Amino acid sequence: MGGGTPRSTTKYKGSGGGGGAHGGSGGTKRKQGSDGGGGGDGDGDGDGGGSGGERRPAKRIKDTVVTVGKQTSGIKNKIARSELYGKLKHQKNLDKKKKRVARQKEEEVAIAAGETPALRQVPKTIENQRVRDATFVEAGDDEVAEEDAEDEFASYFSHASSPKIIITTSRKPSGEMFRFLEN
Structure with a gap:
C-alpha cells in the first residue's frame, strides 16, 4: 500500500x-x-x-412490508393513533379475507375443471425442517419392539401386573392423612 x-x-x-x-x-x-x-x-x-479485493459488495435492500404499527408510530396523539391503527388493521384484515376467498374460488374452479389446484404453502416448522438422524427411532421398528418385549418392566407397561405401592407419611400426619391412608 x-x-x-x-x-x-x-x-x-x-x-x-x-x-x-x-x-x-x-x-x-x-x-x-x-x-x-x-x-x-x-x-x-x-x-x-477491479484491482482491490478489500471492498465488500453493496448491501441489498430488502423489499420491506410496512406494518400497520410502523405506519401509525409517528402520530403523537394516542387517541388519533389508536383510531387510525384500528382502521388500517381492519382494512388489512379485509384485504387478507378477499385474497383468501379469491384463492378458494380459484381452487374450486380448478377442481371443477378437472385440473389440480395450486399447491398450498406448507409452513416451516421444527418438525418438518428436522434432519433425520440414524439414531432416531422410527415407529413400528421391529428391533425396538423386540427389545421392549425382553425388557424387565415389560409386564408393568403391558399392564399384566399391578405395581406394588407403599405410602409413607411424615412424623405427625394429620387427620385427613389418616383417612386417606385407610382407603
Missing part, C-alpha cells in the same frame, strides 16, 4: 494525494463517497475498480 489512492473504504480528510501509509495528509476520517473524491475508476458504479 504505497501512496496514491487508498484501497480502504475510508479516506483521510485532506488533499487526497500521497504521503503516509493511507494516502492522506492527516486529520479525521471521512467516507469516500461523502466528498466525491478518492478511489474508484470513475465510472460511477461504486465498485472501486
